Amino acid sequence: MSTSRRALLGAGLATAALPFLPAEAAAPFVGRGAPAWYRFRFGAYEATIVSDGALPLGKAEDAFTGAQPGQVNELMRANFLDPANAVLEQNALIVNTGRQLILFDTGMGDSMGEASRMFGPTTGRLLRNMRAAGIEPSQIDLVVLSHAHCDHCWALVDAQGNRNFPNAQVALAEADLNFWTDDANKRGPAFMVPFIDGAKKNLSAYRDRMVMVRNEQEVVPGVIALSAPGHTVGHTVYAVTSGQEAMVYTGDLAHHHILLLRHPMWEFAFDTNPQQSAQTRARMLDRFATDRTTVMSYHFPWPGTGRMVKEGQGFAWHPTPMDVTSLG
Template identity: 65%
Template sequence: MATTTRRALLAAGAAALAVPHITAEAFAAAPPRGEAAPAWYRFRHGGLEMTVVSDGPLPIRPASSGFIGVDQAEMEGLLRANFLATDHLPLEQNVLIVNTGRQLILFDTGMGNSMGAASQMFGPTTGRLLANMRAAGIEPAQIDLIALTHAHCDHCWGLVDANGAKVFPNAQVAISEADLNFWTDDANKRGPEFMTAFIDGAKKNLNAYRDRMVMARDGADIAPGIRAMAIPGHSIGHTAYAITDGGQTIINSGDISHHHVLLLQRPNWKFAFDADPDQAARTRVRFLDMVSNDRLEMLSYHFPWPGNGHVLKAGEGYAWVPSPVRTLL
């Protein structure tokens, strides 16, 4: 069998250019649309219907600003080796909605628009959850329970609108008590500059649901088949949720790892938005070991769309294997 070489491909391209141009009577010049398709993806998990909805990309610029004490050349080398840009990290926001047949459960709410200009601190590409939910046939008033992994801006600022009104008027909100207390306490406005905005936003969004809070406790179910798992470090009360049905388990892992290359291949690197970077790294390694050893599927909030896949041990770190596309048929 002949081997296709780069030279042969270039020669074929040159030959194609030599073919006489074929014209037609009418080719309308269609302008670029400048818009993307609604971003939602639906699949079965046991007997549950799972819908992943995008809140839009959340870029970190420059890429180095997302890490503490990391060698710049090593980071850029890892990104280039995986065909990724080196000047920024285009994180996704993969919001999960689970239809159990009795309840619609939403996991995190994206950036929203509750905090005005601060809601676009990562740029204008976020805050698309509601439009994409509606494109997927889901209305905010249908949500029964919101399970928050933690109270950072990109996870809870979509609870209320700019006027402070509940976006999900019929929903309860599950959150760890530690995160609820920490992120609604003005005394914690210290340290990094972003802390003041984070706390002001958490107070505005969480306090609106104070009368309908459910405490997510480690090892306890927040709904049948949905169990809370404490994974502290990124936030004091950071919580994952194991969703089990029909003998199958998928773990909504929140922000256990923000990047499918950098924080898997280098799981001990310190992420700049971690409350306790050392604890977060230890928790990350334990969690990734568990999902890898037990071959559990994982839904990651910030991994490439739609965020579900498996983790494999690879050298001193891990590798990400996205799940094949699944249909409802």
């Protein structure tokens, strides 16, 4: 028997020898966690990360492709992750510049009824978590979209088609706007039909207040668009700067902090152009690692901020410790 096992058993026997004390009051299970939001200073700005809830994809080897047989499952198990259910986070960034309140991506929402639960019941929590963080949707001045997939824009409106962000403009690459509102693209994988129907419903409510983003151009002061095509035709990441501080909101550049960092040329089942997506990912991750850039990833483990470093043929993820003292 190993020393550690003997020690654990010894501790158990010692506990069993304690005198029995009757329970004074049996507390019921609470059954829910705390609202998921995290706030920190970023230069002169205030940043808040708000969760839309977990996004379970099912079998990892079905979602992440291009590997040798068994390689995805082996890598998941080696990192204490369940290969039968790859679960992603949904971390929406809200930046208060002092002049504007900017939301990056909206989460799944409930605008498409049953289709809004295609990944299960744990999504669609952005609005309630925003309110728990003291932010009302009506305060948002600009919604910046990385792309027009369901888990990034379907909370622009509610189930009745009303704007959830009544005072906001919406920024998006024109290529994505055109692609995901075109019925002619309802071909290929089955998810294309609800994805396009959902994008049309959500984006059309803001057609009179759309802002078309352009590569390496300012969206608003402090936010620069960087084209990152492949996951979708107009997928865009955003550099947020304040003084000497810089952070890149990477959207869906890499969906998984292990699989697509260790093997950036693997592919993802929901990519519009998987090969281009992998090439874009490898190029940008190399740039971020070389420059030691702080990144904020929509799908990485909560709250999604950290840095990449080169490791072998890929990269490793180093999350930023949450600073509980930054706001006093």
